[in-house]
Each structure stands twice: as structure tokens, then as C-alpha cells.
Amino acid sequence: MFPLASFNEFSLGTELALALVLGLGFGFALERAGFGSARKLTAVFYLYDMAVTKVMFTAVVTTLVGLAVLSGVGLFDLAEIYLEPTNWTAQIVGGALFGAGFVVGGYCPGTAMAAIATGRKDGMVFVLGLLTGVWAYAEFTPGLDEWYKATSSGVITLPQATGIAMGWWALLFVAVLAFAAWGMAKLERRFAYLNPAR
Amino acid sequence: MRTLTQGRLGTAGHADQAVAKPFMNPYLAGFMLGLVLLATYVVMGRGLGATAGFAGLATWLAGFAGVEHLQASAVHMKYWNDGAPLLNWTLFLLLGALAGAALSGWQAHRFSFTTERGPRISDRQRLVLAFFGGFIAACGAKLAKGCTSGQALTGSSALNVSGLVFLGAVFVAGFAVAQLARKEWL
Numbered sequence A: 001m002f003p004l005a006s007f008n009e010f011s012l013g014t015e016l017a018l019a020l021v022l023g024l025g026f027g028f029a030l031e032r033a034g035f036g037s038a039r040k041l042t043a044v045f046y047l048y049d050m051a052v053t054k055v056m057f058t059a060v061v062t063t064l065v066g067l068a069v070l071s072g073v074g075l076f077d078l079a080e081i082y083l084e085p086t087n088w089t090a091q092i093v094g095g096a097l098f099g100a101g102f103v104v105g106g107y108c109p110g111t112a113m114a115a116i117a118t119g120r121k122d123g124m125v126f127v128l129g130l131l132t133g134v135w136a137y138a139e140f141t142p143g144l145d146e147w148y149k150a151t152s153s154g155v156i157t158l159p160q161a162t163g164i165a166m167g168w169w170a171l172l173f174v175a176v177l178a179f180a181a182w183g184m185a186k187l188e189r190r191f192a193y194l195n196p197a198r
Numbered sequence B: 001m002r003t004l005t006q007g008r009l010g011t012a013g014h015a016d017q018a019v020a021k022p023f024m025n026p027y028l029a030g031f032m033l034g035l036v037l038l039a040t041y042v043v044m045g046r047g048l049g050a051t052a053g054f055a056g057l058a059t060w061l062a063g064f065a066g067v068e069h070l071q072a073s074a075v076h077m078k079y080w081n082d083g084a085p086l087l088n089w090t091l092f093l094l095l096g097a098l099a100g101a102a103l104s105g106w107q108a109h110r111f112s113f114t115t116e117r118g119p120r121i122s123d124r125q126r127l128v129l130a131f132f133g134g135f136i137a138a139c140g141a142k143l144a145k146g147c148t149s150g151q152a153l154t155g156s157s158a159l160n161v162s163g164l165v166f167l168g169a170v171f172v173a174g175f176a177v178a179q180l181a182r183k184e185w186l
Helices: A012-033 A038-046 A051-072 A088-105 A109-117 A121-140 A144-150 A158-162 A166-190 B006-011 B026-044 B051-065 B067-071 B074-083 B089-107 B123-144 B148-157 B161-180
Strands: none
Touching: A012 A109, A012 B026, A012 B089, A038 A051, A038 A088, A038 B161, A051 A166, A051 B026, A051 B148, A088 B123, A088 B148, A088 B161, A109 A121, A109 B051, A109 B089, A109 B123, A109 B148, A121 B051, A121 B074, A121 B123, A144 B074, A144 B123, A158 A166, A158 B161, B026 B148, B051 B067, B051 B074, B051 B089, B051 B123, B051 B148, B067 B074, B123 B148, B148 B161
């Protein structure tokens, strides 16, 4: 039955209209969380405001539990979702570069939309940097995509790598989130003195 | 900048009559974001993303230099979409996000034409760093085939190892570089 796109033939217009609607919710949630503010986003790296990890972890757990339940009752076919193959070098080196760019730039590509929508000039300049970056990648390193495919380890998911079903992972993630919530509250108190707005 | 507190952004340097509302409880906002991501999976069979939208936009812009020029790059050709690079699913997602964030910000009186930075650097220095950071983040996202949306959030929530590894690398590097960038934010 779900995903809908796998069992129905959507026209391009329908797909783009769905993207607009889903994007509306995406941007709304990001701005609600305070992710239009670079200071709020980068605060996670100084441990005085852990909103980034709280929001992200809760979102991951919500979706994970939803997917586990929907597939468990047979409404959702997990085999139909697109999963990016793992390339250890690419994800580690690319992730590290991305993390550095996130701290220095103050945003990530999605949250930059929330920043622009609420008038942040640094968000606009960050997006100019992003555009230049994706352009430069396409112009000067077009061979990296081939390298990615050639050295990829294929699609690896935790259930398939460990033999432990998605439902158990979902339960584990919920437990870790509960523990992390306690830990993050402690960290925020411990590092509150770093907050420049205090 | 020291006067800018979370709940009162809109008042700083601007004559906004209405005081900005405080941000939503992060766990509640995360739950909302998770529902949006789940809906994206349920409807489209894929998750959220952002970088691919910028890639489509960049290819469209590069197309003005001539299509022959684009053909030299496999990456450009991937986003060229037979001459309609703007009909890119993720780009429409970003447009929706822009509208959704504007709606949220407007409702909470959080619109403010300012530059976000720590108290020890100038606006100009911050803008240079924002550009530089955006450039590096884009290179990282292209190499890793996704950003915080496409890899970290979307991948991790489906227990995809590539997303979880990416997320780990982002945070390890983020914490390390943050120590060098204290002057920018603290």
C-alpha cells in the first residue's frame, strides 16, 4: 500500500506539488525549532544548547518507530524505499568536511532555508557559498561520482548487518534517546556559562 | 549582540512592535520534523534532502555558459534533466521549506534582517566565514552523497549505515573545528 509513489503512477506535476507541500512542513518544523538561527545551531558544538541533537534524535526516532510499525503491520514495504549505498571513505571524509563547513558557515543546506526566510543575511551568503561549492564539485571533480560507485560497499542497513530486526533497533533508539535527554540536560547546565546571550 | 537572547531576536536593532516568541520545545519540534519525514517516506518512498536542490540550481546557472560545456561533467549531466534542471524534486522541496519557514517565522514574529554571529567578530568577518563554510559544506555533502537532511536524518531513520556514519563524522569534525572557531560564536 505504501509508499504511495511505488504503487501509483505519479505525474511530474504531482510529484513536484507533493514536494512543495512536504517542504512546507519541513521548513515550518525547522523554523519552529529555532534552526533559522546560526547561533542556536552552532551552540550544540559548545554544549550550552543541545537543541540540534534533541530535535534530530527525536525526529530520527519518530520516523524509525513509524516505519517499524507501518512495515510491521504490513502497510509499508521497506524494500521500496531508496537507500544510499555506503561508501565508508566518502561518508567519513565528506561528513568531516560537512561538519567543518557547518560550524564555520553556521548552517546546513536545509536550515539555511529557514535562515533566509527569516531575514538572516549570513544565511543568504551561506547559500551563495553552497551554490559555488556544488558548482565547483560538478566542474572540477566530475570523476568522484565514478570513484564513489567503484569503491562503494553497497547498501548496508543495521538490521541486515546484524540480523536484529528493525523493531528492536527502534526500541533501543527510544531507550538511548531517553538516556541522552537526561545527559543533554546535564551538559546544558554544565556549559551554560559559554552562552554569549546569557 | 550580548543583548540578543533566544526569545527576543526580533527586537534587536529593529523596531518590531511584537516580541519574538520563544522557540518550540525541541523534543516537540523533533517529533513534528519526524512526522514530516515519515510522511515523505510514506508518500514518496524516499526521505528529505536539500543539497540536490542546490545542485540542480547550480547546473541550471552553469547551463547559461552553453550545454556543450555541461556535457564535460557527469555531475552536471545528472542534474541537467534534459534541459529542465529546475524541475528538480528537491528544489521544489526547498521552495516549500522557504515558504513553511517564512510562515512559521512570521507567525512567531521572528523575522529580523540581521547577521548572526558571536559578540567578538564583525558582521563582515561573519559573512566571509558564512560563504567559506557554505562552500566547504557543499563539497562535503557532494562527496558524501547527502547532507544533514539527506544522509544524517533520512538515512539514520531508516537505519542506513551510510547516514549513521555520516552523522558521526559530522559531529566529530564539528566538535573539533568548533574549538578553532570559538571566536566566531562565543
